[in-house]
Amino acid sequence: MSQTPSPDTTPTPAPASHLDAPESVGAWLVRLLKGIAIGIGFILPGLSGGVLAVIFKIYDPMIKFLANLRQRFWANVRYFIPVGIGGVIGVVLFSIVVAAAFGRYEAAFVTLFIGFVIGTFPSLWRQAGKQGRSVRDYVILGVAAAAIFAIMLVGGQSDLTVQPNLGVWLASGALIGLGVIVPGMSPSNF
Known part of the structure; x- marks a missing residue:
């Protein structure tokens, strides 16, 4: 005699990935803002949009999507649309800011960008030395x-x-x- 669980004790499966979670306006706007920050990282020398994508937890889903485009293609496209829109907004708007800033405060901004590059050295040094x-x-x-x-x-x-x-x-x-x-x-x- 086999036992079947009663309907009220059957666990509800958790979403399998970021693509299965229900979409909300807030989540869409958060991904848009992350895309804007990543776009700004593409513009500024010394900052990396890839590093910002890692920090914002967008990098792994992006690499998985790019590694296998056929798997869940439309769900991935819907997920990355706000990131892409934000990236374009970040690149366009911040390029205007950077162009204006370089026109007026070139020495200060060159120094700032050098600081961005130098500021990454300690974390790179630690990461590279993890195995001695x-x-x-x-x-x-x-x-x-x-x-x-x-x-x-x-x-x-x-x-x-x-x-x-x-x-x-x-x-x-x-x-x-x-x-x-x-x-x-x-x-x-x-």
Whole structure:
């Protein structure tokens, strides 16, 4: 004789993912605001939209969606519409603010952006050292720092203009896309 649970004792299954939760206006607006912040991160050198996406818990669902576009495609599109709208708003509005600020306070804003970059070093140092460091790691750090410094010196003394063409635009788009997906890489630096 098999036992079946009574209707009032059957547990209600929890939503399987962020896509199964009921949509509310508040949740939509929160994702819009997160998108605006991520868009601002795309504009500002030293900030990473990818890092902000991680902080706002948008990164994992975005990567899962991009890794398998066919799985729950329309549910994912509905989920990311406010993030995309917010991203565009953040990029457009903040680019106006940045352009005006650079026109009036260029030295202050360059210093601010350098501060953003330097401010990420402690967290990167801790993250990179979670499994310990060896002498080899310090040698690689020194060689990389010297190479970057040399590139900056050479780049500052030469004119690095690139003639726009289809290949340049595609390569630029690929680098910006990489900067969007990889946390810590700032698309505006590219």
